[in-house]
Amino acid sequence: MSGKLGRNDACWCGSGLKYKKCHASIEEQMASYHSQGYEVPHRKLLKTQKQIEGIRESSKLNIALLDFIGDYVVDGIATEELDRLIYEKTKELGGTPATLHYKGYPKSVCISINEVVCHGIPSDRVVLKNGDIANIDVSTIYNGFFSDSSRMFCVGEVSSEKQKLVHVAKECMELGIEQVKSWGLLGDVGQAVNEHAKKNGYSVVREIGGHGIGLQFQEDPWVSYVSKQGTGMLLVPGLIFTVEPMINMGKAKISMNEGDNWTVYTADGKPSAQWEKTVLVTETGYEILAY
Ligand code: MF3
Ligand code: CO
Numbered sequence: 001m002s003g004k005l006g007r008n009d010a011c012w013c014g015s016g017l018k019y020k021k022c023h024a025s026i027e028e029q030m031a032s033y034h035s036q037g038y039e040v041p042h043r044k045l046l047k048t049q050k051q052i053e054g055i056r057e058s059s060k061l062n063i064a065l066l067d068f069i070g071d072y073v074v075d076g077i078a079t080e081e082l083d084r085l086i087y088e089k090t091k092e093l094g095g096t097p098a099t100l101h102y103k104g105y106p107k108s109v110c111i112s113i114n115e116v117v118c119h120g121i122p123s124d125r126v127v128l129k130n131g132d133i134a135n136i137d138v139s140t141i142y143n144g145f146f147s148d149s150s151r152m153f154c155v156g157e158v159s160s161e162k163q164k165l166v167h168v169a170k171e172c173m174e175l176g177i178e179q180v181k182s183w184g185l186l187g188d189v190g191q192a193v194n195e196h197a198k199k200n201g202y203s204v205v206r207e208i209g210g211h212g213i214g215l216q217f218q219e220d221p222w223v224s225y226v227s228k229q230g231t232g233m234l235l236v237p238g239l240i241f242t243v244e245p246m247i248n249m250g251k252a253k254i255s256m257n258e259g260d261n262w263t264v265y266t267a268d269g270k271p272s273a274q275w276e277k278t279v280l281v282t283e284t285g286y287e288i289l290a291y
Helices: 024-035 049-072 079-092 160-178 187-199
Strands: 110-113 116-118 133-142 145-154 210-212 219-223 240-243 246-248 254-256 264-266 272-274 277-281 286-290
Touching: 049 079, 049 133, 049 145, 049 277, 049 286, 079 110, 079 133, 116 133, 116 246, 116 272, 133 160, 133 272, 145 160, 145 272, 145 277, 145 286, 160 187, 160 240, 160 246, 160 272, 160 277, 219 240
Parallel strands: none
Antiparallel strands: 110 116, 110 133, 116 264, 133 145, 210 219, 210 240, 240 277, 246 272, 254 264, 277 286
């Protein structure tokens, strides 16, 4: 695990401490879990203090952008307009929208309304209306560091059925995050999410998950929200990933828009809701970076 690094050499993470006083014990524990058959993260996924600080700063922009956009989420506004506002505010704050041109994605934000599960593309033809529920998913690059979070917004008067979906989807994300602790397992997150969704008569999207983030937009690990307790990657301090389950009011099955190759819908046309936070694994549990 520790390569050729001697215990008295400077730690690879750049802390300035000797390896034995820094990452040695974490990597010894990782090696021990690895020998017992657990999936352990690659060292490059464990962020250094300096990188964490950069990702924290990027996350502050992301939070500010979601705070900012809330006032504009009203009946009659086109999602194209919300996209323009996000683009301009991101630039004003010194950042760059991470989605823009990412794998060919054409816009600065994803806006997913009602039966759209995720990756809805802003358009002048998509206009918010009273009773809609909308996920606004913002991601930012700042000084080379990536952050990502999303929230649900209710437009005007929303049915109690949809309000409940939005509320339970948030609880699902929160219960998933509560599972995050060093030397826990990633599979525990998905099990907590899925159990809570099922208890409420909802289903969890299986094909799309969360992701590691920080130095790139989407890094390892891939995060399932239908995973099983006691499985998956070992959670180690310095690991950063998103918790962003998509919760469907009806069946879990999804379908892809063949025209734009981005927009994901529920197959049964029933509403879907999603909340997302970027989370850091710490020695004592977790720290929420972006929300
Ligand atoms: N922000 C999305 C996520 O949470 C990623 C969107 S990729 C895009 O995973 F290209 F569709 F924007
Ligand atoms: Co996102």
